[in-house]
Amino acid sequence: MNASIDCKSCHNEQCLIKKNCLTEEAIPYLEQKLMVKAKKNQPFILEGAPVHGLYFIYKGKVKVAKTGINGKEQIVRLCQDGEIIGHRGFGVGQFYHISAVAIEDIMLCNFSNEVINNMLQKVPQLSYNMMLFYAEELNRSENKVRKIAQMTVREKVIDAILYMNRKFGQTNNLLNIQLSRKEIADFAGTTDEQVIRVISSLKKEGILIAQGKRLGIVKLDKLKNEIKEHNFFLDS
């Protein structure tokens, strides 16, 4: 549980901690980092649970979701190595208003509320970069609202698949992330049946290939072309 890996030797160069906290004053806090494992499909942040600090993904993929009224999930974002999770919980917030679930077996770094607060006070670069991160997240979130409201189902599914490709890439013509149709639906803001229908017609059109859960993009340009009028700005 706590065979902590030194941040100095961490492979995640883009991690906010790695980038900003290898300074003298931050070292004592880094030593208080906890490392935890989570198995596939295991939630490590529960919506409504008391905030227990800030997480960074050491290795693996995670979905961050918000639960709606009739049990409908909205996947807010997908994360991988080096990314931060649980940032909206700490500070003023007492409870998480998102949940985070491991998509595969993962390893996490956790900083307690106290440690992270102290670090933010001591390391201005960290605070500054966190602020940039928040601003970007807000932008994304605003874009996402617009997309869900204005795109057709087909466009939303395509947008979700393109996001998966942008973020995780493809090897051997297959996406490096496996989501169920349901998860794609929860991300795109529609239902799994609709996702299946869009995927199967994209298959017939020769734009996509699918072997069970695994999806592969064959004609990326065609896919991009379908939603080009929505992409005034990049990410979702």
Place this chain on the structure above:
DNA sequence: GCATTAATTGGTC
């Protein structure tokens, strides 16, 4: 191999 879960298809509102 069997049993549970996910993917798919068709139909209704």
Place this chain on the structure above:
DNA sequence: GACCAATTAATGC
């Protein structure tokens, strides 16, 4: 375009 039901494929144990 969501929800429901039935069938089939995939996957876990």
